[in-house]
Amino acid sequence: MNAEGEHAEDHQTQQEQASPEMVARIRESFDRQGLMAHLGARITQITPGRVNFALPSRPEVTQQHGYFHAGATSAVADSAGGYAAYTLFPENTEVLTVEYKINLLAPAVGAHIEAVGTALKAGRTLTVCQLEVFGVLDGRRKLVANGQQTLIRVNPSER
């Protein structure tokens, strides 16, 4: 679950590997997102229908008590889900978040949080993803937020 990825083809057993084209497409899109860099988020894993993000703890993304701010937690969860959907889309399409709902289950503490977006249902127009965020400290992961997201595929002619 915490694989960094590019050189892991051989011992990847349970999940399909994303194609190099898909990885490139997502990394290129990610690099244009000012907010993710500003927060300090990075993509840690890309597989078809599932994308993981990590966001390290630092004062710029936390609250007064040292917890991650709900806004930061949500932002990386939303992005992880968006790219999870995007892995399933054909080339030359775009993804937009229609809506999401997130429950903040526990104070988000840890050295970093890990956001996992997983496609539950991929349709021609709409895709629904599950969003999970874990606080990670000393290798222990605790679920701190859980959500559900609806995304729309935008085709070039519709832009």
Add this chain to the structure above:
Amino acid sequence: MNAEGEHAEDHQTQQEQASPEMVARIRESFDRQGLMAHLGARITQITPGRVNFALPSRPEVTQQHGYFHAGATSAVADSAGGYAAYTLFPENTEVLTVEYKINLLAPAVGAHIEAVGTALKAGRTLTVCQLEVFGVLDGRRKLVANGQQTLIRVNPSER
């Protein structure tokens, strides 16, 4: 919305004024939130049961197309709702977001976005707020996101 604004100023007609104590309490809490400063958000209005935020456009909070990132839009909406609930809470309590749901209705463009949190129902334990985000350009406001949020009041003995 049993407001506490006993010292409401004369020229405030449609909305009650927040008390100086309430304003101070919210500004002090806001100042401890690293994320809001990091994004560049500021509080623009505090009335009992309603709080407004503004977030100016800049590359650090936008996407590749110049729209505000959904994560930034959500973060200020969540914070506006949290403080709207907080205006109705007694002293020495805290507010936590239980969950929220937000629809991204239109590309969030503008010189800044304005997030408005409004308490719909304030209970002893739970408060429900409406969240609205407007894109503002040249004095014209357009609704770009709409949501609903549940918050919990945390009393000192429960911390």
Add this chain to the structure above:
Amino acid sequence: MNAEGEHAEDHQTQQEQASPEMVARIRESFDRQGLMAHLGARITQITPGRVNFALPSRPEVTQQHGYFHAGATSAVADSAGGYAAYTLFPENTEVLTVEYKINLLAPAVGAHIEAVGTALKAGRTLTVCQLEVFGVLDGRRKLVANGQQTLIRVNPSER
């Protein structure tokens, strides 16, 4: 909300009137819905972008405490929102609920509940509605549930 109500009656002051064709289209759809008749719900008002339902109290839709069951409250809210969106769709299209979120704000008591669906944003593909449910007793209305709903327009060629 580009209304179609050319034949608005004189005594309708604040809201545009729905056209007879729109009213007929919605009533015909409603009559085919087994669940609404089974619950005892009826449509009480149809205007462009807004539809009201009433559901009278009786043991079949309530809980042990005499409150309306959350499932019944949600069912009429969802239907009111669905038809509110439908009023804005062209002929020969259909409406499907993509998702909704509802907060149950207070015990739903009253002689009947009134559900109001209101379109917030109508797009080519997706429409977002606000859902409100009021408990009504002796002419007094109290907000008992509030929600937000996403709907999709299905065109004949896509069925």
Add this chain to the structure above:
Amino acid sequence: MNAEGEHAEDHQTQQEQASPEMVARIRESFDRQGLMAHLGARITQITPGRVNFALPSRPEVTQQHGYFHAGATSAVADSAGGYAAYTLFPENTEVLTVEYKINLLAPAVGAHIEAVGTALKAGRTLTVCQLEVFGVLDGRRKLVANGQQTLIRVNPSER
């Protein structure tokens, strides 16, 4: 997952069994809910933190196309989640739904639908459940709706 239950103690391996007291408490509560009987729903499995419902197809719960109505799908999902939370509560407490969000992923068809409520996080005051609804036909299950729900525990002194 499709166990009917009462005589299955011996070969129940993966899940804890609910105590007879818990089963009795939930069945007694269920029997007082007019709506569930009116819809034709029944509880099919009770384990700690997870409750399954079945709702057979019939015109009273379906739409014009023979699909289950979203309102019926939501009602059994909400109830399954409510009782899943309730299995984790101490005696002499009650459960109320605070809010839920549900995505209708596919037309809900089948001989019956099966709703599964699963507690994700159980707290002193609030519990969060995952909601899943499957269409079941000839032993094949297909996910037709997915949601997330927040519930509150009400203690006797607070009623």
